[in-house]
Amino acid sequence: xxxxxxxxxxxxxxxxxxxxxxxxxxxxxxxxxxxxxxxxxxxxxxxxxxxxxxxxxxxxxxxxxxxxxxxxxxxxxxxxxxxxxxxxxxxxxxxxxxxxxxxxxxxxxxxxxxxxxxxxxxxxxxxxxxxxxxxxxxxxxxxxxxxxxxxxxxxxxxxxxxxxxxxxxxxxxxxxxxxxxxxxxxxxxxxxxxxxxxxxxxxxxxxxxxxxxxxxxxxxxxxxxxxxxxxxxxxxxxxxxxxxxxxxxxxxxxxxxx
Ligand code: FPP
Numbered sequence: 212x213x214x215x216x217x218x219x220x221x222x223x224x225x226x227x228x229x230x231x232x233x234x235x236x237x238x239x240x241x242x243x244x245x246x247x248x249x250x251x252x253x254x255x256x257x258x259x260x261x262x263x264x265x266x267x268x269x270x271x272x273x274x275x276x277x278x279x280x281x282x283x284x285x286x287x288x289x290x291x292x293x294x295x296x297x298x299x300x301x302x303x304x305x306x307x308x309x310x311x312x313x314x315x316x317x318x319x320x321x322x323x324x325x326x327x328x329x330x331x332x333x334x335x336x337x338x339x340x341x342x343x344x345x346x347x348x349x350x351x352x353x354x355x356x357x358x359x360x361x362x363x364x365x366x367x368x369x370x371x372x373x374x375x376x377x378x379x380x381x382x383x384x385x386x387x388x389x390x391x392x393x394x395x396x397x398x399x400x401x402x403x404x405x406x407x408x409x410x411x412x413x414x415x416x417x418x419x420x421x422x423x424x425x426x427x428x429x430x431x432x433x434x435x436x437x438x439x440x441x442x443x444x445x446x447x448x449x450x451x452x453x454x455x456x457x458x459x460x461x462x463x464x465x466x467x468x469x
Contacts, residue, residue: 230453235283236460241413243287244280244456245435247427248272250419250443263307268445270315274322279449280360281326283456287361287409291427295335295369309339312366313346320350327359333405334368363409370429377403406431414459416452418444434466 251265258264273290280288293308300308316323316330323330330350339347347366380403384390390399401407411431417423420441424432438455440447 228450230450230457232279232283232449232453234453234457237284239460240284241436241456241459242285243289243410243412244285244414244416245289245291245412245428245432246276247291247415247417247421247425248444248447249417249421251445253419254443254445262304265443265445266304266308266311267314270311272444272447273315274319275449276447276452277323277328277360277362278326279452281328285360287363287412289333289363289365289406289409289412289428291365291368291425293334293366293368294426295367295372296426298338309343312343312350312364316346316350320353323350323362324353324357327357328354329357329359329361330354331361331363332366333363333373334366335372336367338367361409363406365427368405369426370424371426373405374430401430404430411435414438414455416440416455418442418447436462 248269251269252262253265254268255262255265277288292311297308298305320330330347330353332347332351336344336347343366347364377400381390381395381400385392385395401411406428411433412428412435415428415432415435415437417437417439420439422439436459438458440451440455442451
């Protein structure tokens with residue numbers, strides 16, 4: 212027999228299957244959604260498959276969630292695809308992860324162009340292999356005139372790196388007379404971050420049951436609503452995404468006020 216806790220958990224999980232686009236209030240869709248797509252490795256392990264099979268499956272989910280975001284009028288979707296810490300993984304996994312943007316864009320770029328999606332990448336591009344860089348530059352170039360959903364990949368991204376780079380640039384601009392110390396405030400600092408021309412995320416989703424930020428958009432997520440799910444990223448479906456948005460819409464955001 213299930214105990215009270217397991218029963219409650221089961222009920223909650225079952226309820227995800229009830230969510231569809233129709234449950235969303237289209238007048239208050241989060242403008243910017245950020246996602247930590249976690250659990251690819253565990254998804255593969257559960258099936259006795261190599262970890263890269265999980266990443267491959269996860270790539271297909273990206274397509275579904277981009278489509279769903281576009282349909283309900285999300286303005287920006289930032290996806291954590293590779294962190295500055297992910298270089299510590301086995302060489303073969305890193306190599307595969309660096310091939311994923313090419314694979315994804317090779318298959319879906321025409322669809323993204325047709326759907327008016329604008330592709331962007333934030334992160335330290337200098338360390339990316341030439342083939343990865345070529346694929347993302349082509350995608351950014353082919354979609355630069357699109358004014359629909361902004362699909363922002365965080366690739367070789369780390370929030371601490373981003374903040375330090377911003378500070379260095381502010382110091383340089385102060386030394387060369389472009390800025391004075393009194394100009395430095397929150398708004399100005401945001402302009403020195405890699406997401407400077409995007410609004411801050413309204414909603415952060417993390418899959419796979421982990422409940423941490425893992426060096427992701429530490430500054431920008433200051434007032435975001437967080438939504439966590441046990442679902443592993445390769446199993447994440449539109450109904451889970453809609454559930455996150457419906458639950459976001461039920462929350463009262465006060466931004467420190469009452
Ligand atoms: C974390 O899961 C996931 C990643 C480090 C890679 C994310 C990449 C994708 C979802 C593929 C889509 C990418 C593009 C560029 C289209 P994990 O490997 O840490 O999983 P685990 O915690 O279960 O081991």
